[in-house]
Amino acid sequence: MTNPSSSPSLNTSARADIVIAFTVAVVMVLALIGTFEWPAKAAIFPRVVIVAGIVFSLGLGVVLVWKRLRHATAHQRDATVGSHSVPAPSDSQTDEAEYVFATAGPRAWTKALLWIAFFLVVTAVTGIFVSSGLFALLYLRFGAGKSWRFSLIYSAVLSICLLAMFRWLLYIPTPLGILTGF
Amino acid sequence: MLEAIASGLAAVLQPATLAIMLLGILIGFLVGILPGLGGAVTLAIMLPFTFGMEPVQGFAFLLGMWVVTSTTGDLTSVLFGVPGEATSAAAVMDGYPLTRKGQGGRALGAVLTSSAMGAIFGAVVLALSITLIRPVVLALGAPEFFALTVLGLTFVITLAGKHLIKGFIMVSLGLLVALVGVDPEVGVPRFTFGQLYLWEGISLIPVVVGLFGGSEILQLMLSKTSIAKASSPDQNKLNGTGRGVLDALRHWNLVLRTAGIGALIGMLPGLGGSVAQWIAYGHAKQTSKNPDEFGKGAIDGLIAAGATNNAKDGGSLIPTIAFGIPGGAATAVLLGGFMILGLTPGKEMLTTRLDVTMSMVWIAIISNLVAVGLALLFIRPLMKLTKLQGPVLIPALVLLLVIGSYTATNSFADVLVMVAASAVGVVCLRWDWPRVPFLLAVVLGGFAEGYLNLSNSIFGAEWVTRPIVLGIGVVILASIVYGVRTNRRSKSAPVQELPAPAQKVN
Structure with missing residues (x-):
């Protein structure tokens, strides 16, 4: 038996919608204030768009808050009667992005975001040719738990393919490092 | 006309021309798979290599390369969820x-077959309409284009599903993003926060790639599992591909309709494939027997996307060849090819050099068929x-994301835009907000404002009463009423035993 309140997807969805709606409304209001610095000709279209955005986002936010308040009493009554059972997610549901994002723990999120941040910072500093090889090596070894041998071969092949395609064959500009210029 | 068609085919079938076309196809195949590296970039890089070529050879190389990027762009979209092109989203x-x-x-069988069918349709439209289209396109002015952009935005009703x-x-947010940059009317920087990078606006490619x-x-990083999880009898077997091919052939009617939308929108200078794909997708959803499946693996949604993506190329060649007005970025670069090859778009291409124009039709058809054949050969290793x-x-994949977004303006800021768009995409997926209306608004926002300003400047308020504008207005109203009614009906439908996830295309 699973209490619905423990299901992150179901419990936080309405609250998240309210937060998103009001966040958008705040962004829109700030944008509207920004338009008063522009000449009227440049501001007409943006104001129409922004006012529409404010109306929709505030409208959704207010309606959702009202619904939550209205159902709060009923929800409390239901909770005292007993907990509801929620069917376990099917295999196809666990594949869905919504489920993966909702159920991944803070540790998994932190690790994933740190890996991405690492790749971006190293790319900015050393350029894509160095960072791609380094990221592949370290991510496969420590993030994916692959062997050193596999990680080394993978990163070498990736770097060579990258160099061949973008530097030697097509010469398409790629991110250069601040330090290396390569 | 028939004579030009025959001589166009004969010129394309010359061994030297075929060899050059094959080279172009191979380059286009590789580049199309790489996210962000679109046909326009490839054409720009390869344009100098056409110096000294015969016109048909030059176009065999350039067109063969360009049209193939649309086909192969769909491969990464289907396999990894990373659009190979902005038009493959x-x-x-x-x-x-x-x-x-x-x-x-x-999925690959279906998208490749519908791509081939769409490409052939687009090429046939090009052949048939090239000499007739002039008065139609000339009848459209800024007011009509504005009305068309609004029509495109109304498809948000279909694409947003139950979350109207x-x-x-999301449309408002997308339009806000589209407003970033120097105002086209008076040259005032808007929402640029003192950043020079933002003066030219936010590029579409990093937004698409990130979103x-x-x-x-x-x-994938969080789940640490393979992309294809569920076991299916189709998996890694050619009969799965065959089923996809049959799916596309069975939906020939949908292919024709969405290819028609692709060719028509592709014909309109400026709008292009980024818009056409969503309008066709919305149309496919509107007319589908299973609209609830859209966004979760609807085969008709995929077929519509494939057909539109390739048919739009034939459409966008029409104004390029007939008036020298490029339908999009790639055809703008292709115009340079006309100059290099000693041709002048316009009357010459419709009269004395009609054979060259018809050879372009054949190149579009043959290149796509070769590309689809190649892709079908590689389905097993790709799977x-x-x-x-x-x-x-x-x-x-991370590497492809970064390089794909960086190529938009060769600035690291593009990568940061991609990261921001990824965050928006994650929020949308996690809390069930639709992504497509946001993207559609980013694409259409600039056009909408530009055409509205032009309409007001040229016609004052009277542009609203122009017949074509009124006609499009009726279509817009009908589309809104139909969408809202369908939406209400699906909401009031009896709840099933197990509640299905909300209807969405996010």
């Missing part, structure tokens, strides 16, 4: 869920990639 919506269900072979208000909020690809890759552990693919 719609293929992600249903192609990637099908791959995750273990039906990647079927969320769809409108769809970034969120999928993060999902195996989706069975690899997710973490093994991550370094290569």
Whole structure:
């Protein structure tokens, strides 16, 4: 038996919608204030768009808050009667992005975001040719738990393919490092 | 006309021309798979190599390369959820869920077949209408184009599913993003926060790559599983591909309709494939027997995306050849090819050099068929990639995301835009907000404002009463009424035993 309140997807969805709606409304209001610095000709279209955005986002936010308040009493009554059972997610549901994002723990999120941040910072500093090889090596070894041998071969092949395609064959500009210029 | 068609084919079938075309196809095939590296970039890089070529040879090289990028762009969309081109984003919506269900072979078979059919349709439209289209295109002015952009935005009603208000909020946000940059009317920087990079506005490519690809890759990092999880009898078998091919052939009616939309929108200078794909996708959803399946692996949604993507190329060549007005970025670069090859778009291409024009039709058809054949040959190894552990693919996919977004303006800021778009994509997926209306608004926002300003400047308020504008206005109203009614009906439908996830295309 699973209490619905423990299901992150179901419990936080309405609250998240309210937060998103009001966040958008705040962004829109700030944008509207920004338009008063522009000449009227440049501001007409943006104001129409922004006012529409404010109306929709505030409208959704207010309606959702009202619904939550209205159902709060009923929800409390239901909770005292007993907990509801929620069917376990099917295999196809666990594949869905919504489920993966909702159920991944803070540790998994932190690790994933740190890996991405690492790749971006190293790319900015050393350029894509160095960072791609380094990221592949370290991510496969420590993030994916692959062997050193596999990680080394993978990163070498990736770097060579990258160099061949973008530097030697097509010469398409790629991110250069601040330090290396390569 | 028939004589020109025959001599056009004869010129294309020359061994030297065929060899050059094959080279172009191979380059286009590779570049199309790489996210962000679109046909325009490839054409720009390869343009100098056409110096000294015969006109038909030059076009065999350039056109062969360009039209193939549309086909192969769909491959990464279907297999990895990362759009190979900005115009392949719609293929992600249903192609990637099908791959995750273990039906990647079927998805590839369907998208490739519909791509080939769409390409042939677009080429036929090009051949038939090239000499007739002039008065039609000339009848359209800024007011009509503005009305068309609004029509495109009304498709948000279909694309947002049951979350209509969320769809409108995402449209507002998308339009806000489109407003970033120097105002086209008086030259005032808007929402640029003192950053020179933002003066030219936010590029579409990093937004598309991040919105769809970034969120999928993060999902793969978190779940650490392979892309294709569910076991299916189709998996890694050619009969799965065959089923996809049959699906596309069975939906020939949908292919024709969406290819028609692709060719028509592609014909309108400026709008292009980024818009056409969503309008066709919305149309496919509106007319589908299973609209609830859209966004979760609807085969008709994928077929519509494939057909539109390739048919639009034939359409966009029409104003390029007939008036020298490029339909999009790639055809703008292609115009340079006309100059290099000693041809002048316009009357000459419709009279004395009609054979060259018809050879372009044949090149579009043959290149697409060759590309589809090549892609079908590689389906088995491509499918195996989706069975690899997710973490093994991550370094290569992250690399493609970064390079793909960087190529937009060769600035690291593009990568940061991609990261921001990925965050938006994750929020949308996590809390069930629609992504497509946001993207559609980013694409259409600039056009809408530009055409509205032009309409007001030239016609005052009277542009609203122009007959074509009124006609499009009626279509817009009908589309809104139909969408809202369908929406209400689906909401009031009896709840099933197990509640299905909300109807969405996010």
